[in-house]
Amino acid sequence: MPLILIPISYGYIAKAVLNMQSKAGRKKAMNTCGSHLTVVSIxxxxxxYMYLQPGNRASKDQGKFLALIYSIFTPSLxxxxxxLRNRDMKDALKKLMRFCHRFAEVRRN
Incomplete structure (x- = not known):
């Protein structure tokens, strides 16, 4: 049932977002919905994928990996x-990435 209700609710959300007058508001809403939809899709x-696999063909290792994705990876996203939607966190991440890039350049030389 949730698998049916989620696309329907996103259809209503998309309709409401597309009817917004403010481009900045529309962009912010699409970013929020896009992030959430990505996690829900994963x-x-x-x-x-796991439940559509035939029982005798699915390997146990693959099942463990998929269980790891939907039980640990997805909730941590x-x-x-x-x-990362917070501006201060974005700035700190950019600063960290610049530092790592410079560090890598120094190590190469």
């Missing part, structure tokens, strides 16, 4: 995604 995609 979660349900792994579950659907939500805090990361919403943390």
């Amino acid at each position: 979660f349900y995609g792994t579950l659907i 939500n805090p990361l995604i919403y943390t």
